[in-house]
Amino acid sequence: MDFSIVIPNWNGEKLLRKNLPKVLAAHANEVVVVDDGSTDGSTEFLKKISPKEAKLRILGLKKNYGFVYACNLGMKEARSEAVVLLNNDVIPQEDFLRYISSHFQDPNLFAVSLHEPNWSWAKIEWKRGFFDHSPGIKSRVAHVSGWASGGSAVFRKSIWEKLGGFDQIYHPFYWEDIDLSYRAWKRGYKIIWEPKAIVHHEHEQTVSRFSPDYVRRISERNQLLFIWKNISDPKMILEHKFFLGRRLMFYPGYWRPFLAALAKFPQVLPRWLRERKEKKVADREIFVEFT
Numbered sequence: 001m002d003f004s005i006v007i008p009n010w011n012g013e014k015l016l017r018k019n020l021p022k023v024l025a026a027h028a029n030e031v032v033v034v035d036d037g038s039t040d041g042s043t044e045f046l047k048k049i050s051p052k053e054a055k056l057r058i059l060g061l062k063k064n065y066g067f068v069y070a071c072n073l074g075m076k077e078a079r080s081e082a083v084v085l086l087n088n089d090v091i092p093q094e095d096f097l098r099y100i101s102s103h104f105q106d107p108n109l110f111a112v113s114l115h116e117p118n119w120s121w122a123k124i125e126w127k128r129g130f131f132d133h134s135p136g137i138k139s140r141v142a143h144v145s146g147w148a149s150g151g152s153a154v155f156r157k158s159i160w161e162k163l164g165g166f167d168q169i170y171h172p173f174y175w176e177d178i179d180l181s182y183r184a185w186k187r188g189y190k191i192i193w194e195p196k197a198i199v200h201h202e203h204e205q206t207v208s209r210f211s212p213d214y215v216r217r218i219s220e221r222n223q224l225l226f227i228w229k230n231i232s233d234p235k236m237i238l239e240h241k242f243f244l245g246r247r248l249m250f251y252p253g254y255w256r257p258f259l260a261a262l263a264k265f266p267q268v269l270p271r272w273l274r275e276r277k278e279k280k281v282a283d284r285e286i287f288v289e290f291t
Contacts, residue, residue: 006074129243150177
């Protein structure tokens with residue numbers, strides 16, 4: 001099976017110098033770096049090494065469009081049906097792709113999440129009116145996963161395109177991969193985690209450039225957008241409204257992400273209507289997979 005590797009990069013020159021040679025050593029047909037308007041020397045570094053690396057392609061953007069845009073562009077330009085999305089702070093083991101091909105023999109498989117040693121498959125739950133996720137108990141064999149990480153997973157390009165890829169509503173970061181994965185589950189596709197496909201991830205090297213308060217607010221805002229966009233079960237919606245009201249009542253700081261999400265509600269509503277129309281699997285059926 002052919003593989004393309006796509007790496008979104010923004011001001012990650014040091015990470016590219018350290019990690020890109022190891023990515024290029026992996027057994028992929030091509031490595032596509034989407035440089036998202038970097039100003040730190042990333043562009044110069046990539047141009048310098050690209051003539052020596054036949055399978056390296058560079059997609060340079062004149063300004064920064066954000067993670068979602070860069071990933072969608074890289075996926076569009078990738079030449080293989082199986083596309084690996086790797087953050088620039090991820091170092092894969094050289095043989096990690098050998099454990100992936102057999103899974104894609106299942107036409108309903110959307111993605112394979114790679115094994116970051118400190119993590120495992122993603123367990124998803126509906127708890128007190130909110131969508132929650134946590135690492136599941138590790139196993140030695142492949143396991144279903146609630147979502148595939150946008151920084152270390154292999155996606156089937158044709159299904160990605162059918163789903164429309166990452167949703168720009170989550171700009172600048174967080175929840176876009178959970179959203180895409182959940183939409184895949186609701187349409188009857190599957191996601192698994194492969195423990196033998198090992199990568200090492202130095203988490204949040206790019207996000208750490210933003211203040212912790214800003215990152216928290218964006219994450220909380222995007223969690224709300226995810227729920228409002230994807231949950232269509234009437235009882236779950238009522239439960240969410242009840243516990244959302246309690247959060248707003250007892251945690252005044254939650255008003256900021258709530259109002260930020262509410263400002264995007266005109267964009268959310270048509271998305272919710274589309275998701276409700278196109279779903280094949282009920283919300284509660286998905287969560288049963290992880291109980």
